[in-house]
Structure formats: structure tokens, C-alpha cells
Amino acid sequence: xxxxxxxxxxxxxxxxxxxxxxxxxxxxxxxxxxxxxxxxxxxxxxxxxxxxxxxxxxxxxxxxxxxxxxxxxxxxxxxxxxxxxxxxxxxxxxxxxxxxxxxxxxxxxxxxxxxxxxxxxxxxxxxxxxxxxxxxxxxxxxxxxxxxxxxxxxxxxxxxxxxxxxxxxxxxxxxxxxxxxxxxxxxxxxxxxxxxxxxxxxxxxxxxxxxxxxxxxxxxxxxxxxxxxxxxxxxxxxxxxxxxxxxxxxxxxxxxxxxxxxxxxxxxxxxxxxxxxxxxxxxxxxxxxxxxxxxxxxxxxxxxxxxxxxxxxxxxxxxxxxxxxxxxxxxxxxxxxxxxxxxxxxxxxx
Numbered sequence: 001x002x003x004x005x006x007x008x009x010x011x012x013x014x015x016x017x018x019x020x021x022x023x024x025x026x027x028x029x030x031x032x033x034x035x036x037x038x039x040x041x042x043x044x045x046x047x048x049x050x051x052x053x054x055x056x057x058x059x060x061x062x063x064x065x066x067x068x069x070x071x072x073x074x075x076x077x078x079x080x081x082x083x084x085x086x087x088x089x090x091x092x093x094x095x096x097x098x099x100x101x102x103x104x105x106x107x108x109x110x111x112x113x114x115x116x117x118x119x120x121x122x123x124x125x126x127x128x129x130x131x132x133x134x135x136x137x138x139x140x141x142x143x144x145x146x147x148x149x150x151x152x153x154x155x156x157x158x159x160x161x162x163x164x165x166x167x168x169x170x171x172x173x174x175x176x177x178x179x180x181x182x183x184x185x186x187x188x189x190x191x192x193x194x195x196x197x198x199x200x201x202x203x204x205x206x207x208x209x210x211x212x213x214x215x216x217x218x219x220x221x222x223x224x225x226x227x228x229x230x231x232x233x234x235x236x237x238x239x240x241x242x243x244x245x246x247x248x249x250x251x252x253x254x255x256x257x258x259x260x261x262x263x264x265x266x267x268x269x270x271x272x273x274x275x276x277x278x279x280x281x282x283x284x285x286x287x288x289x290x291x292x293x294x295x296x297x298x299x300x301x302x303x304x305x306x307x308x309x310x311x312x313x314x315x316x317x318x319x320x321x322x323x324x325x326x327x328x329x330x331x332x333x334x335x336x337x338x339x340x341x342x343x344x345x346x347x348x349x350x
Contacts, residue, residue, distance in 0.1 A: 093306075093345045094175035095182055096210045100189050100328060101311075102159040103204040105318050112200055114139040114154040120197035121152070121161070121189055147178040148185060159198065161189050171274045171299040173214060180349025186332060194325035201318035206311035207331040211345060212270070212303040218243075221269040224304040228343035229267060244268040250313075256326045263334055264309040265342075272301040306343060308335040 118126050118141035126141035138155040144166065151162040163182055165174035176182050186207070193205075215221045219239040226234050229245070237243060246266040253259050275298050310331030312319075319327070339345040 093211050093213045093347060094177070095179050095347070096165070096175055096212050096305075097208075098163040098176075098182055098186060098210070099206075099208040100161040100186065101206040101208070102193075102198055102202055102324070103206075103314060104157065105201040105203040105314075105316060107156040108200050109156060110135065111139065111154045111156045112159060112198065114141045114152055117141070117154060117159065117197060118143075118152045120195075121192040122150075126152070145185065146181050148176060148181060150185065173272065173274075173301050175212065178349070179347050183332075183349050187329075190325050190328045190332070193328065194321055196321045198321070198324070202324055203316070203318060204312055204314035205319070205324050205327050205331075206309065207328050207335070208307065208309045209335055210305070210307045211339075211347065212305045214301055214303050216302070218269060218302065221302060221304045225267045225269065225306070228304075228306060228345060230342045242269070253327070253330055256330060257323055259323070259327060260313045261327065261330065262309075262311050262313070263331075263338075264307075264311075265338065266305075266307045266309075268305045268307075270303050270305045272303060274299045274301075306345070308338065310334060 114131070115126070115129050118129075122143070122145070127143040129141045131139045135156060138153040138160075141152045143150055147166060149164045149166055151160070151164070153160045153162070163176065163185060165176050168174050213224055215224060217239070218241055222237050222240065222243055225243065225245075226237070233245065233247065235245075244266065245268070246264065248262050248264045250260055250262050253261055312327050336350050339347060339350060
């Protein structure tokens with residue numbers, strides 16, 4: 001048996017889970033200190049679990065029920081990464097994740113059917129579907145689409161369409177290689193929303209994209225990030241740690257019902273550590289009853305990271321399907337413009 005947990009943590013106080021994959025387990029992971037309501041997205045696909053955007057207040061406490069565990073963490077560390085990327089990898093921007101989110105005017109009761117929603121977008125059944133008995137937990141439909149892992153989750157408070165890399169079983173840094181397909185799938189969701197895939201009242205929509213470039217040093221990460229900023233925001237830094245810079249440039253979109261949109265961009269230097277923890281089948285959970293893991297083989301990556309998070313200011317009046325789609329298309333278009341014009345990120349497919 002093999003299970004994998006990926007944790008992405010941009011050096012803040014919380015952990016964010018990106019993906020869990022295991023064979024035959026529907027309860028592969030239990031995170032200490034995390035209540036069910038803390039989870040945003042959860043999905044299961046033929047032995048593949050995925051969580052995106054889950055937040056936990058105690059990032060160093062977790063327990064895993066599985067035979068072998070792999071996780072990405074970003075501990076506070078002053079040392080350079082143990083893995084040095086090749087020259088071909090340096091300064092090469094890659095997509096790490098993307099998400100389209102839809103928020104209700106008021107909590108839906110019950111939540112929209114995730115199976116119907118998945119079928120409305122992709123016109124087929126998902127590889128795996130899991131409806132939560134607990135209404136406070138999200139229901140999930142998931143499938144491998146080309147070179148992407150697609151997850152559709154519905155909850156009383158939100159709908160999410162997540163795209164992640166296909167998980168790997170080694171310690172290589174996984175990213176979304178086919179960014180043209182990623183853009184195509186985002187447009188597919190926007191088109192389905194325009195056609196009324198979400199019939200429940202909606203007040204706010206958001207589109208999020210995350211790009212990273214592996215580097216060999218903090219100085220290289222900072223230099224690359226500064227190169228990707230508009231000149232107005234550039235500052236004098238070299239090898240400082242924990243660099244994070246975020247701005248919001250809101251605008252009123254007159255042609256879309258005078259809707260005010262947030263256009264949030266964040267530049268940061270992030271550490272990613274991959275861990276392999278081998279646990280014999282039938283052993284207690286690691287960290288409990290004094291049972292240590294069999295092996296621990298970490299590998300660390302350092303990356304420059306840029307995220308784009310575009311969303312509208314919600315109100316009490318529901319948005320029409322056409323307005324929802326127009327706002328998402330506007331968010332995607334502005335991201336593409338900023339990637340090339342302001343950040344110098346010439347991403348194939350965008």
C-alpha cells in the first residue's frame with residue numbers, strides 16, 4: 001500500500017494540503033488539531049485523495065493512516081535546499097495549481113449536487129464520486145483529465161473546481177506541464193457556468209492561479225521575483241528570507257454591471273520539502289504510542305512563487321449566470337495580461 005500527502009505552506013502559520021493519494025483507503029489521513037469544518041475540498045479517486053486549500057492551525061501535528069506517506073512541507077529553515085535544480089530548470093515558470101470558486105448569497109441547504117455539476121461541465125461521469133453523509137463536509141467528484149487531476153467539490157458555503165498536477169511516487173517536484181490544457185479546462189468551466197450549470201443563487205466568483213519557478217538560492221528567488229514585479233513595486237533586497245509581497249489593484253468593471261473586482265497578486269519565496277515516511281502495514285499511526293516511522297528521506301526545493309487571485313465583491317443580490325461567467329473570464333484575461341506585461345511570465349498556452 002502507498003499513500004501520499006502533499007503539503008504546500010507559503011511559510012505562514014498554517015498548513016495547506018495539496019494532494020493525498022492512497023490505495024483503497026477512504027480514511028487515509030487524520031490531521032490533529034483540524035476540525036472537519038476547516039477542510040475546503042476533499043476528494044477520492046481510485047485510491048487517490050486530494051485536498052486543496054485545507055487550513056490547519058497546528059501545522060506540525062498530523063497523523064496518517066497508511067503504509068507509506070509522502071508529504072510536502074515548508075519548515076522554517078535557514079539552510080539552502082538539498083536539491084539543486086539544473087540550469088534548464090532555473091527561472092522556468094510552471095503552473096502548480098488553479099481553481100475556480102463560486103460562493104452563495106447565503107449558505108445553500110442542501111449543497112448543490114456535485115455529480116450533476118460535474119456532468120454539466122464535462123458531459124460524462126467522474127472517475128470517482130463521494131457524497132458526504134455529513135452536510136458540513138464537501139462532496140467530491142474527481143477524474144484524471146489528460147495531464148491534469150480535476151476535482152469538483154460542493155459544500156453549503158462554496159463550490160470549487162480544482163486543477164492539480166498528476167501525483168508522482170518519487171521525490172520529483174510535480175507541476176502542471178500542459179498549461180494549454182489547463183487554460184482550456186478553465187474556459188470549459190466558465191462556459192458551463194454561462195449556460196447555467198450552477199442554478200443556485202450566487203453572490204461571488206473567484207479564479208486563482210499559482211505559478212512557481214525552481215531556483216538554487218534565496219538570492220536567485222528574490223532576484224527572479226523582483227524581475228517579475230512592475231518597476232513601481234521593486235525594492236532593494238538580495239538574500240533576505242521569507243520574502244512576501246502582495247497587492248490588490250481593485251477595479252470597477254463598467255461593462256459587467258459596474259461590478260467591483262479585486263485583482264490580487266502575491267510574490268513570495270517558498271520552500272517545498274518532500275518527505276517519504278515508510279510505515280509497516282498494521283502499525284500504529286506515526287507519532288502515537290511511541291512508534292516512529294521506518295524511514296525518513298526528505299528532499300527540499302526552493303522556488304519563486306507568484307499567485308493571481310481575482311474575485312468580485314459579493315453583495316445580497318444574486319449574479320446571473322452570464323455575469324458570473326463574464327467576471328471569471330475577466331479575471332482570467334487580466335491574469336494573462338499581467339503575467340506577460342507586468343511579470344514577464346511567458347507561459348505556453350496562456
